[in-house]
Amino acid sequence: MLTPTLFSICSVSLFLLVQSPFKFVRADVQPFTAYPNDFVDPDYIVAGKFANTTGGAQESIISWAKSLSSSGPWSVTNKPFTAPSGDKKDYMSWAPYWWPDCSGVGNTTELTPEQIWVTCPYVGRDGQFNPDRLTIDDIGAFFNLSDAVLYNALAFAFENKSSSEYSQNIVKFVNAWFLDSETGMNPNLNYAQMNRGPNGQVGTHTGVLDLKGFVKIVSGILILRKLKCTDWTDAIDAQMIAWTQKYINWLETNHLGIDECASTNNHGSFCFNQLAALKLLVNDIPGSVNVSNTYFHGIYQGQINSTGDQPLEASRTHPYHYRNYNLAAMITNARLLKYADPTSDPWNMTTKAGTTIKDALDMTMTVDPNKSDEGYAVGEIWPNIAAIASTYGDPDGKYVAFLNKSYPEYASDGDFLWDQPLAGGSVAVSTSSNGTTLPNSTEQSGASTHKGLGVIAVAIVALVGSVAVC
Numbered sequence: 001m002l003t004p005t006l007f008s009i010c011s012v013s014l015f016l017l018v019q020s021p022f023k024f025v026r027a028d029v030q031p032f033t034a035y036p037n038d039f040v041d042p043d044y045i046v047a048g049k050f051a052n053t054t055g056g057a058q059e060s061i062i063s064w065a066k067s068l069s070s071s072g073p074w075s076v077t078n079k080p081f082t083a084p085s086g087d088k089k090d091y092m093s094w095a096p097y098w099w100p101d102c103s104g105v106g107n108t109t110e111l112t113p114e115q116i117w118v119t120c121p122y123v124g125r126d127g128q129f130n131p132d133r134l135t136i137d138d139i140g141a142f143f144n145l146s147d148a149v150l151y152n153a154l155a156f157a158f159e160n161k162s163s164s165e166y167s168q169n170i171v172k173f174v175n176a177w178f179l180d181s182e183t184g185m186n187p188n189l190n191y192a193q194m195n196r197g198p199n200g201q202v203g204t205h206t207g208v209l210d211l212k213g214f215v216k217i218v219s220g221i222l223i224l225r226k227l228k229c230t231d232w233t234d235a236i237d238a239q240m241i242a243w244t245q246k247y248i249n250w251l252e253t254n255h256l257g258i259d260e261c262a263s264t265n266n267h268g269s270f271c272f273n274q275l276a277a278l279k280l281l282v283n284d285i286p287g288s289v290n291v292s293n294t295y296f297h298g299i300y301q302g303q304i305n306s307t308g309d310q311p312l313e314a315s316r317t318h319p320y321h322y323r324n325y326n327l328a329a330m331i332t333n334a335r336l337l338k339y340a341d342p343t344s345d346p347w348n349m350t351t352k353a354g355t356t357i358k359d360a361l362d363m364t365m366t367v368d369p370n371k372s373d374e375g376y377a378v379g380e381i382w383p384n385i386a387a388i389a390s391t392y393g394d395p396d397g398k399y400v401a402f403l404n405k406s407y408p409e410y411a412s413d414g415d416f417l418w419d420q421p422l423a424g425g426s427v428a429v430s431t432s433s434n435g436t437t438l439p440n441s442t443e444q445s446g447a448s449t450h451k452g453l454g455v456i457a458v459a460i461v462a463l464v465g466s467v468a469v470c
């Protein structure tokens with residue numbers, strides 16, 4: 001469970017990153033867009049029957065696949081420091097809001113950073129972000145890896161080939177992060193979001209959230225498998241299954257994993273969808289269904305109240321962000337369950353207050369992000385609206401109208417590919433004369449599109465910041 005202290009630190013990193021978004025993303029180039037989480041149904045992708053309105057989305061996905069790939073491969077062994085285990089293959093991230101207090105350690109010479117980390121007690125400073133957290137960025141690397149695998153798999157699927165640069169990228173990235181004997185991560189999160197100091201040096205359960213992007217990786221791998229990609233060989237598949245089985249075992253037996261899935265807020269939602277996706281990867285379909293059902297019959301029951309609000313998120317320092325963040329997790333949970341058990345009905349599943357995921361979105365749509373000074377986060381709701389509209393339908397056109405007003409170029413967003421049908425109006429600009437190839441994208445790549453994508457990029461940078469610590 002998160003403490004109020006942690007909540008406030010989430011806001012700090014959110015704030016810092018939002019202050020300078022264009023350090024990371026410029027508005028005049030097509031930026032990279034990431035979603036906090038999603039599961040893309042591999043059967044839909046493999047069928048390849050994309051609406052002729054999805055050309056802009058396909059173009060964005062290909063562009064993101066290329067730009068992400070240029071910064072890979074990633075490995076936990078790239079970081080300049082080693083986890084307290086001494087094993088450079090251990091994943092590691094620091095609790096970002098704790099600072100060393102060296103006043104009582106009686107040192108006679110100046111301590112090196114490494115000495116400070118283990119010698120000085122660490123104290124939480126509400127609202128102050130310790131910048132040295134950025135010296136270790138396994139979390140950012142995994143985040144990029146997750147998106148790279150998903151978008152490269154989609155780009156691969158568009159090509160209708162058995163091998164391409166995109167699938168080769170995925171194999172290279174999966175090998176480097178997971179499987180290579182020199183660079184592959186050990187299957188545990190013993191040092192994720194760890195505290196430092198003489199009594200620290202161990203991870204905290206909130207660190208399990210660091211790997212929530214696994215859902216995207218699983219989506220990508222399932223696509224390669226189903227398309228019989230020749231680069232995704234039986235050998236690499238078997239190795240990845242073996243790695244994942246060990247990691248599942250850690251998640252299900254280590255107290256950090258157990259405690260994280262026992263969280264009642266978004267941490268629990270993301271923990272369950274990570275685990276459900278991992279079970280799909282190891283071909284344990286009943287196990288995946290069980291995990292998702294445990295979520296829907298468990299913590300989901302308390303997550304949406306009778307007015308559609310999410311009290312566990314609404315109480316946070318960035319309530320607009322957190323409502324949308326947990327919405328993304330709930331949507332991902334429902335997609336995973338529906339995929340693993342097509343007879344299931346997660347979208348109609350009600351909480352103990354009698355409400356559904358749609359009710360949570362409808363309520364969130366009435367929230368003005370400016371009321372909590374979260375105007376920068378407005379874009380976080382867009383993919384949630386697209387997901388709900390494409391799943392429940394949009395009989396009175398209110399979802400499309402919202403997107404049309406808030407972000408008219410939504411058809412260029414990557415998830416427009418799989419959040420279909422999303423009918424109507426200028427969000428569904430037709431850009432291609434057929435469903436499988438890319439359009440001449442004049443309409444999609446004009447100045448206004450870049451402006452729109454620039455806006456979402458700001459939201460994304462905010463998301464990445466929150467992802468890192470919350």
Ligand SMILES: *[C@@H]1O[C@H](CO)[C@@H](O)[C@H](O)[C@H]1NC(C)=O
Nearest residue numbers: 102107108109110111112116
């Ligand atoms: C160590 O001791 C020196 C001298 O007392 C002091 O200036 C310094 O702040 C202390 N801490 C570190 C981290 O060096």
Ligand SMILES: *[C@@H]1O[C@H](CO)[C@@H](O)[C@H](O)[C@H]1NC(C)=O
Nearest residue numbers: 024032068071137140141144
């Ligand atoms: C992740 O990708 C972003 C955007 O491309 C980049 O700025 C950042 O440096 C990357 N981080 C890592 C660790 O690869």
Ligand SMILES: *[C@@H]1O[C@H](CO)[C@@H](O)[C@H](O)[C@H]1NC(C)=O
Nearest residue numbers: 047048049159160161162436
């Ligand atoms: C994919 O390629 C196969 C032959 O390799 C062809 O039969 C099929 O029609 C193609 N599919 C699409 C959607 O172009």
Ligand SMILES: *[C@@H]1O[C@H](CO)[C@@H](O)[C@H](O)[C@H]1NC(C)=O
Nearest residue numbers: 289290291292293294295297
């Ligand atoms: C999940 O599996 C366990 C062990 O078989 C079982 O006790 C439990 O009832 C199952 N939960 C759900 C929701 O299916």
Ligand SMILES: *[C@@H]1O[C@H](CO)[C@@H](O)[C@H](O)[C@H]1NC(C)=O
Nearest residue numbers: 305306307309310311314315
């Ligand atoms: C639902 O949750 C919100 C946020 O905590 C709260 O303001 C509202 O009163 C709750 N509604 C009900 C009916 O409990």
Ligand SMILES: *[C@@H]1O[C@H](CO)[C@@H](O)[C@H](O)[C@H]1NC(C)=O
Nearest residue numbers: 367368369370371374375378
């Ligand atoms: C929120 O504030 C921004 C600028 O501060 C403004 O552009 C936007 O229209 C506001 N949104 C709402 C819903 O009032």
Ligand SMILES: *[C@@H]1O[C@H](CO)[C@@H](O)[C@H](O)[C@H]1NC(C)=O
Nearest residue numbers: 345346347348349391392393
């Ligand atoms: C909800 O249940 C109804 C009745 O079974 C079904 O027609 C509908 O498709 C379900 N909604 C979703 C979003 O799956």
Ligand SMILES: *[C@@H]1O[C@H](CO)[C@@H](O)[C@H](O)[C@H]1NC(C)=O
Nearest residue numbers: 397400401404405424425426
């Ligand atoms: C989208 O907005 C434009 C005006 O900006 C309007 O002409 C169009 O009817 C709207 N479409 C929908 C589906 O709301």
Ligand SMILES: *[C@@H]1O[C@H](CO)[C@@H](O)[C@H](O)[C@H]1NC(C)=O
Nearest residue numbers: 051052053430431432433434
């Ligand atoms: C796209 O498909 C729709 C029917 O699904 C058709 O009415 C429309 O003309 C098509 N647009 C283009 C540009 O081919």
Ligand SMILES: *[C@@H]1O[C@H](CO)[C@@H](O)[C@H](O)[C@H]1NC(C)=O
Nearest residue numbers: 433434435436437438439440
């Ligand atoms: C789709 O249209 C493009 C040109 O826009 C063309 O090159 C391609 O062959 C077409 N594909 C199919 C399957 O018709």
Ligand SMILES: *[C@@H]1O[C@H](CO)[C@@H](O)[C@H](O)[C@H]1NC(C)=O
Nearest residue numbers: 438439440441442443444445
């Ligand atoms: C796309 O269409 C526009 C206007 O019709 C044209 O000027 C441009 O050259 C075309 N671009 C490509 C790559 O075909």
